[in-house]
């Protein structure tokens with residue numbers, strides 16, 4: 238019989254905003270502000286991401302769409318690439334993501350797409366320190382992931398090249 242690889246992933250489900258730390262609240266707030274500035278005229282789906290850096294500053298990104306659809310980029314990657322281009326050596330302490338529809342004020346669950354998880358994973362390996370991820374969950378909840386690796390098991394990394 239084939240053996241099994243059991244992967245255990247624990248993600249905290251926070252029932253309300255009160256359970257967030259002050260830093261998580263601030264990072265989510267910045268992600269919400271970033272979402273409001275998204276350029277998403279095709280999907281009308283506004284995504285915001287924020288990165289709390291080791292010096293306490295918060296870098297933000299939002300999805301940027303394009304008439305040539307595949308040329309657009311997700312919020313998580315605009316934040317990560319922008320941050321890394323400006324501050325290549327700063328460590329990320331926390332990544333927050335949220336989203337909303339243009340037509341509604343309430344923020345919605347925002348689960349990073351596969352390509353963004355891959356990019357998040359690259360920066361986690363680069364800084365050799367886990368990046369916790371806080372995500373807007375369903376019905377007023379929030380998901381706290383302790384590391385990007387919890388969002389992307391069996392990762393492809395530069396060590397495989």
Ligand code: THU
Pocket residue numbers: 277280282284299300301302309310311312313348349350353
């Ligand atoms: N989007 C993000 O910004 N992040 C994700 O992880 C998933 C999707 C954006 C891309 C596109 O502009 C819009 O959401 C609809 O897919």
